[in-house]
Amino acid sequence: MVCFLAVLMLMSMAACASDKAQPDPPATQEATQKEETILDETETIQLQEEEPEESEESEDSEDSGYEMGTIDGLTFTNDFMGISCTLPEDWVYASEAEIAELNGVVLDMFEDSEQVAELMENSSCIYDVVAYSGDGLCNFNLIAENMGLLYGVFIDEKDYAELTVEQVKSIYDSAGYTNVQSEITEREIFGGTHVTIFTTSTMPEEQGGMDMYQLQILKKNGAFMGVLSIASFVEDHTEEIASWFS
Numbered sequence: 730m731v732c733f734l735a736v737l738m739l740m741s742m743a744a745c746a747s748d749k750a751q752p753d754p755p756a757t758q759e760a761t762q763k764e765e766t767i768l769d770e771t772e773t774i775q776l777q778e779e780e781p782e783e784s785e786e787s788e789d790s791e792d793s794g795y796e797m798g799t800i801d802g803l804t805f806t807n808d809f810m811g812i813s814c815t816l817p818e819d820w821v822y823a824s825e826a827e828i829a830e831l832n833g834v835v836l837d838m839f840e841d842s843e844q845v846a847e848l849m850e851n852s853s854c855i856y857d858v859v860a861y862s863g864d865g866l867c868n869f870n871l872i873a874e875n876m877g878l879l880y881g882v883f884i885d886e887k888d889y890a891e892l893t894v895e896q897v898k899s900i901y902d903s904a905g906y907t908n909v910q911s912e913i914t915e916r917e918i919f920g921g922t923h924v925t926i927f928t929t930s931t932m933p934e935e936q937g938g939m940d941m942y943q944l945q946i947l948k949k950n951g952a953f954m955g956v957l958s959i960a961s962f963v964e965d966h967t968e969e970i971a972s973w974f975s
Contacts, residue, residue, distance in 0.1 A: 795873050795953055798857050805858050810948055810955045812871065812919055814974040816860060823859035831856040857955075867966050869959040881952025886924035887913070889947055889954055894926060905933035906941075918974060919948050927967070942967050946974075 798807030806813040944967035
């Protein structure tokens, strides 16, 4: 039920950040094997956590589809989730083509609202926006998970956070990360009080051994759980980045 895409995305970005901090690190067979192992384990977890069959939704159900946000210059806005932010000039958003690739669809599907609506209804997790700092040492992504009728009713932000923390430590440990610590708190953001997860860890030596700071902020809307994941490497800039959101 918990969406692992945000975690795997951050680990992928961690490798990119390591490249920025330490140019041309040698690739190792061990690192490749660990990456393959973590992907295999994630697939196994997802299969083990199959959702119960859902009853047919009514046409006017608010859970029937997710609405993607829009980007205007440096400002991202998602009215469906009630989330917006404006980047500083040294940051950049991932392109529509990159987001489409992450969501497993071709670019021209974004031009067809019916096809996009079908993708959102059938997908468990949806990438909405990804952004990177100019130095490659900070990033964030917004992913929404369709929890379905049953989980969408009974799972709140705190429940989701507790499930996430349990799985994050397992995934990070398997990937060779050390000093993994997570804390669940609450904060005022997005026009209300929402649950957050702050995780610190140290990357494997073959990836530079950098410290990683990760702040995840949850916001639920109907059957969808929005997960804003902010990552900062070497130094902690997660609070600064979170301040850009409203």
